[in-house]
Each structure stands twice: as structure tokens, then as C-alpha cells.
Amino acid sequence: MKNRIKVLRAEKDLTQAELAKQLSVSRQTVNAIEKGKFDPSLPLAFKLSSLFGKSIEEIFQNEE
Amino acid sequence: MKNRIKVLRAEKDLTQAELAKQLSVSRQTVNAIEKGKFDPSLPLAFKLSSLFGKSIEEIFQNEE
């Protein structure tokens, strides 16, 4: 599972800490997801989707 | 988080056990997700999406 969070975050000029706050998760969680350490939960994926105004499929790519 | 899995599964005429096998998860996992006991992981949501030929947003509805 790949994601475009780092780029989308850059487009909105947000720091990891700012994004984390808007998502109500820790900064480390944002960092870990960006770095591909693990995938977010589905609810968190929906939050990202709504925050960035993109579909989940536009943000995450399944690499099976 | 609500989902339409039960209906989509009925449309494809699959049992929970059959769907579980196609998803490579246990039957209890399918049952629990259908009954709303918890949300699937994002990778599992993608598998469901691809199996049913529907977007994640068409299958799951975020109720925050």
C-alpha cells in the first residue's frame, strides 16, 4: 500500500504536526504512515480523504 | 462506519464463508465486519472494493 500523503500535505503547506492535529492522531502516526511503516485504519483513511478532498483511491494505491 | 457488504454479498450470491475465502480472512472476520463489530483494515477494504467492483466510498460510509 503506497500513499501520496507527503505530496498532498506539501500542497497544503502543512507540517506533519499540523496534519496530525487535524486528524486527531499523533505526529508519529502521520510520520509512520507517510514513511510506509504501516497503513492507516479505514476511519483514518476517510479522514485523510475528507481533509484533502480526494477519494481514498486517489490517496492510496494498493500494491497487493 | 457503515457498510453495504451484506447486500453486495447477496447480489453475488456468496456465503460469508465463500467471501471470507476470497478475501483470505476468516469467516468470523466477515461476519464481524458485516455486523459492524469493527472496521476492516485499509488493505482489506481495498480487497473488498476490487472483489465487488465498487469504490471504497460506495461500500463504506463514514458516520463519524
Next chain:
DNA sequence: GTTAAAAGTAAAGTTTGTTTTACTTTTTGT
């Protein structure tokens, strides 16, 4: 109305996602 298949449920255990604390490295601005 019995039987068999499917669905529901539950406890104990493993794995994965997330938090907290804390420290190091990189980037940015002066």
C-alpha cells in the same frame, strides 16, 4: 418437523495500528 447449511456469538490469543516519551538528524532562516 428434521436435517444441514449458514449465520451469529464468544473467549483467548496474535498481529497491526496508535500513543507517549524521548532522543537524533535534517531542513530552514537569519
Next chain:
DNA sequence: ACAAAAAGTAAAACAAACTTTACTTTTAAC
């Protein structure tokens, strides 16, 4: 070059997703 902010990283602890085993209830077919 220096300081401050941002990003990276890691371990311990907790929470949520998922498995396995096993049993009960509902549904469908005869």
C-alpha cells in the same frame, strides 16, 4: 555558523483488527 523547527526514529504500552476453536441460533430444503 548557529538556532529553531521539522522530520526521522525507537521502545514500551495500549487499542483495534484478525485468527482459531467451539458452541448456539437462524434459515432453507426436504
